[in-house]
Amino acid sequence: MSTILVFAEQQSGVFKKAGFEVVSQARKLAEESGANVVAVAIGSGIEDQAGVLGEYGADKILLADDEKLENYNPETYKNVFVNAARDTEADILLFSATTTGKDLAPRVAAAMDTTLASDCIGIGLSDGKLNVNRPLYAGKVFAHIVIEGNPQIASLRPNVFEAVKSREGQNVSVEKMELPDLSSKINVVEVRRSGGDKLDVSEAEIIVTGGRGVRGPEHFDIIEELANSLGAAVGATRAAVDAGWRPHEDQVGQTGKVVSPNLYIMCGASGAIQHWAGMSGSKCIVAINKDENAPIMKKADYSIIGDLFEVVPVMTEEIKKFRE
Amino acid sequence: MNLIGQIVLILCIVGAVVFFAKEIRLRYRLVKLGAKGPQRWDRPVERLGYAVGRVGAQICSIKDRPLVGTMHAFIFYGFVFFAIATINHVTRAFVPEFSLWGHGLFNNLWFLGVDIIAILTSIGAIFMFVRRYVFKPEPITKPWPLSRSPQSAIVLGFIFGLMVTYLLNQGADMILTGKSFAAWMPFSHATSTLLAGMSIPSLQIWNAVFWWAHILMVLGFLVFIPHSKHLHLIAGPINIFFRTREPDGTLQKIDFENTEEFGVTNVNQFQWKNIMDFFSCVDCGRCQDVCPAYASDKPLSPKVVMMSMRKHILHEADHLISGQDVSEPVMDKWQTPDEIWACTTCGACMETCPVMNEHIPTIIELRRGQMMMENKFPQELEPAFRGLETNSNPWNLGMSERASWTEGLDVPIMAEKGEAEYLWFVGCSGSFDDRGKNISHAIAKILNAAGVDYAILGTEEKCCGDPARRAGNEYLFQMMAEENVATFKQYKFKKILTSCPHGYQMIKNEYPQFEGEFEVVHHTELIAELVEQGKIKLSQNGNGKMTFHDSCYLGRYNDIYEAPRKIMKAMSDGNLVEMVHSKNKSFCCGGGGARMFMEESIGTRINHLRVEEAEQVGAETIGVACPFCMTMLDDGVKEKGIEENIQVKDIAQLVAEQIV
Numbered sequence: 001m002s003t004i005l006v007f008a009e010q011q012s013g014v015f016k017k018a019g020f021e022v023v024s025q026a027r028k029l030a031e032e033s034g035a036n037v038v039a040v041a042i043g044s045g046i047e048d049q050a051g052v053l054g055e056y057g058a059d060k061i062l063l064a065d066d067e068k069l070e071n072y073n074p075e076t077y078k079n080v081f082v083n084a085a086r087d088t089e090a091d092i093l094l095f096s097a098t099t100t101g102k103d104l105a106p107r108v109a110a111a112m113d114t115t116l117a118s119d120c121i122g123i124g125l126s127d128g129k130l131n132v133n134r135p136l137y138a139g140k141v142f143a144h145i146v147i148e149g150n151p152q153i154a155s156l157r158p159n160v161f162e163a164v165k166s167r168e169g170q171n172v173s174v175e176k177m178e179l180p181d182l183s184s185k186i187n188v189v190e191v192r193r194s195g196g197d198k199l200d201v202s203e204a205e206i207i208v209t210g211g212r213g214v215r216g217p218e219h220f221d222i223i224e225e226l227a228n229s230l231g232a233a234v235g236a237t238r239a240a241v242d243a244g245w246r247p248h249e250d251q252v253g254q255t256g257k258v259v260s261p262n263l264y265i266m267c268g269a270s271g272a273i274q275h276w277a278g279m280s281g282s283k284c285i286v287a288i289n290k291d292e293n294a295p296i297m298k299k300a301d302y303s304i305i306g307d308l309f310e311v312v313p314v315m316t317e318e319i320k321k322f323r324e
Numbered sequence: 325m326n327l328i329g330q331i332v333l334i335l336c337i338v339g340a341v342v343f344f345a346k347e348i349r350l351r352y353r354l355v356k357l358g359a360k361g362p363q364r365w366d367r368p369v370e371r372l373g374y375a376v377g378r379v380g381a382q383i384c385s386i387k388d389r390p391l392v393g394t395m396h397a398f399i400f401y402g403f404v405f406f407a408i409a410t411i412n413h414v415t416r417a418f419v420p421e422f423s424l425w426g427h428g429l430f431n432n433l434w435f436l437g438v439d440i441i442a443i444l445t446s447i448g449a450i451f452m453f454v455r456r457y458v459f460k461p462e463p464i465t466k467p468w469p470l471s472r473s474p475q476s477a478i479v480l481g482f483i484f485g486l487m488v489t490y491l492l493n494q495g496a497d498m499i500l501t502g503k504s505f506a507a508w509m510p511f512s513h514a515t516s517t518l519l520a521g522m523s524i525p526s527l528q529i530w531n532a533v534f535w536w537a538h539i540l541m542v543l544g545f546l547v548f549i550p551h552s553k554h555l556h557l558i559a560g561p562i563n564i565f566f567r568t569r570e571p572d573g574t575l576q577k578i579d580f581e582n583t584e585e586f587g588v589t590n591v592n593q594f595q596w597k598n599i600m601d602f603f604s605c606v607d608c609g610r611c612q613d614v615c616p617a618y619a620s621d622k623p624l625s626p627k628v629v630m631m632s633m634r635k636h637i638l639h640e641a642d643h644l645i646s647g648q649d650v651s652e653p654v655m656d657k658w659q660t661p662d663e664i665w666a667c668t669t670c671g672a673c674m675e676t677c678p679v680m681n682e683h684i685p686t687i688i689e690l691r692r693g694q695m696m697m698e699n700k701f702p703q704e705l706e707p708a709f710r711g712l713e714t715n716s717n718p719w720n721l722g723m724s725e726r727a728s729w730t731e732g733l734d735v736p737i738m739a740e741k742g743e744a745e746y747l748w749f750v751g752c753s754g755s756f757d758d759r760g761k762n763i764s765h766a767i768a769k770i771l772n773a774a775g776v777d778y779a780i781l782g783t784e785e786k787c788c789g790d791p792a793r794r795a796g797n798e799y800l801f802q803m804m805a806e807e808n809v810a811t812f813k814q815y816k817f818k819k820i821l822t823s824c825p826h827g828y829q830m831i832k833n834e835y836p837q838f839e840g841e842f843e844v845v846h847h848t849e850l851i852a853e854l855v856e857q858g859k860i861k862l863s864q865n866g867n868g869k870m871t872f873h874d875s876c877y878l879g880r881y882n883d884i885y886e887a888p889r890k891i892m893k894a895m896s897d898g899n900l901v902e903m904v905h906s907k908n909k910s911f912c913c914g915g916g917g918a919r920m921f922m923e924e925s926i927g928t929r930i931n932h933l934r935v936e937e938a939e940q941v942g943a944e945t946i947g948v949a950c951p952f953c954m955t956m957l958d959d960g961v962k963e964k965g966i967e968e969n970i971q972v973k974d975i976a977q978l979v980a981e982q983i984v
Contacts (some may be wrong), residue, residue: 273721273760
């Protein structure tokens, strides 16, 4: 029976949603082909949590748990994963195209002298071969690719595939791997995160952005409340950052961060091109603005004409109610 | 004079001349060692005439600072007269009573002239001294400590001393020879009355002292010149002779096929003319005074760029002359990233420079070196470059959407029409930016109303490449330029119409480097023509008090000042005012030189300064003729929260609203 090996990414001991998405997708492929889904969990102190991968559809979990594996290290992670791939004789290897996945997948492909299709947004099997769909030229065209080589490797774009607990409550075996030599030329001394525990706009699925219309740093609390109710990150336009209301790391736009969340809510921002260039890839755009002639009002999927100081608190309240 | 005196004099002269020649030769060799560039020997007679006229009439120093310039002119003419007078002065050590002009009326007139010039020059020297050391104007005394140097005090002391010793020597001479030239030499005569009480022997000694002091100061000055900014006496006029005959700020093409190193990372990569500029700089600070980056508290001063590069190249002189590698790169000791990336390429520095230095090409060469050799540049530029590479626009919006702004309008596309009088190059802002699209809509309305035969390229159009070129990403720029030229050549048209001054400059003045010679008009030129021909008629002012903001690339780069004003006048009902900086002295919006795509996080904001100038004259409407200016000034107005009082509109929009 063939095996699909999945890299289940974790950060700071917590498995990422992107990893669950890949395991879920592997399960789907396995349902068609009858393959075995094996998840590889690499990290430190993650044994207790690893079981959850089974709920997303892994038949077996290979655990590499060691203090030295606490932080991502391209060399040791690659060695561990390649060992797992060789031991299981897996014929399909799947990653998530996160920052880590984009780094690790090509290394594994090179080490195993095989082929990789990265950042795929569609995946399927025909005659035992992976068929993937990946965007080129900033999404202008799509390439349908049949992967040759053994094993076949693909990385999947985050937030495209659903993470589904198809086997809720199921217990699967967690097997500790035999670890290779974990000494490395690379030594992670310290991990510094800017903005503390704050959700980074470039990774968030939902972003609530405030613009010049927010009228001052003190009014950003209503934006933050809305963001909290949605589990969203708070973004800002260049005008708000320039005015010193928000830190530069929150800036979305041409000269800030380029984002493509599932939901982008703009409060009091006109949608000038420099901002649009940074968020036009969002799947759903909601604009709240007094000025119905603001350029964003035509471009947004949903436009709410109204004073953000009235609209946003009502939205927050309704979302809280809904969530309860 | 006795034999010993004559020998001492000859030794002094030979020593000073040898020293002077050695130092000049060093600088000449440093210029010659510079990388090859255009040789600029074309039209030598015209060049010579221009240099002589500009220097001789002192237009160079008077044009932007009339009072200081006039004082400078006194000193300048003092130098000219005294260069000749010194020949007389020295020859008399060997041939008493020698005069270049004999002893007739002309000689008398000559001495009258020298006498007057001596006084005017003294006044000039005192004026300059007081100005520099009492009033301490910022352009010449800042930034600290680079601009603090005793050079000027020494030189002014020399000049003043030369005049005083001359007059005293002449005065003493009058008494000793008993010849009265009182009528012809009134000021020397005045000194003779001061000296009249002295005994003849002591007067003879004093006369010799004045004579020697004068000649030694002349020689001392000669020795001092090459080491100081006073090298501009020699280098300045030569630099004006070799001035660029292209529009200011036009950049040179890099031949990628035959070049290994791009731009400047080491000082030995500068072209000869760049180095000539460094040695010509007078440290006068006029460039600094008009620089928008400096005015908004950025670390850039064009003056400092020149001074610092001059210091750097002299510091490396031994290495350069002996053909060794330079000991250190230009960045970050002699120039910092914050300096070179602050430039908006507005050209105000080049416009005002009395010795016609070319600051922008030097700064862009440094950017090119950082961009293409070192891969160091402001990270905000990266998305813009990626956008140009993948979608031919700096915002990376889908290239298939380039013509979407025409939806619902009757705008012909070249690919369907094949031929038109005007090929309208809409540009990225006009195609993608909402504020730019509004301008495009207005232009389309005007062209249709006037029945102009035109067509746009639509999705075949690509960015003109200006932001890439100004940021030093020459390779990316050349891709854009070559592709655009190839597209243009597929169609039949008479002229290219641009709605952005940056596109205008690129296509008109920089695309010829890629075998694309086209006649280009800016939309304000065409609209002015249509108004004049009566093809469009305008109603009167509905926009209150109006002012026009000159775009650097339209005005200073291409001398288009009148067309936009004609249009605004035609609909302003006499309510058109000029801001404190206008026409060739206009103040940049802050968006040029790829600054549009960078953060402005240091100092104050250039667009705010400009908006404040519009506020000062009570303007209710700022007319612009450039989409970058539109974005910068409109943002400035909104950031200052005065959008209720001032509106920013492109001239095309104003016209489109007032067509009757």
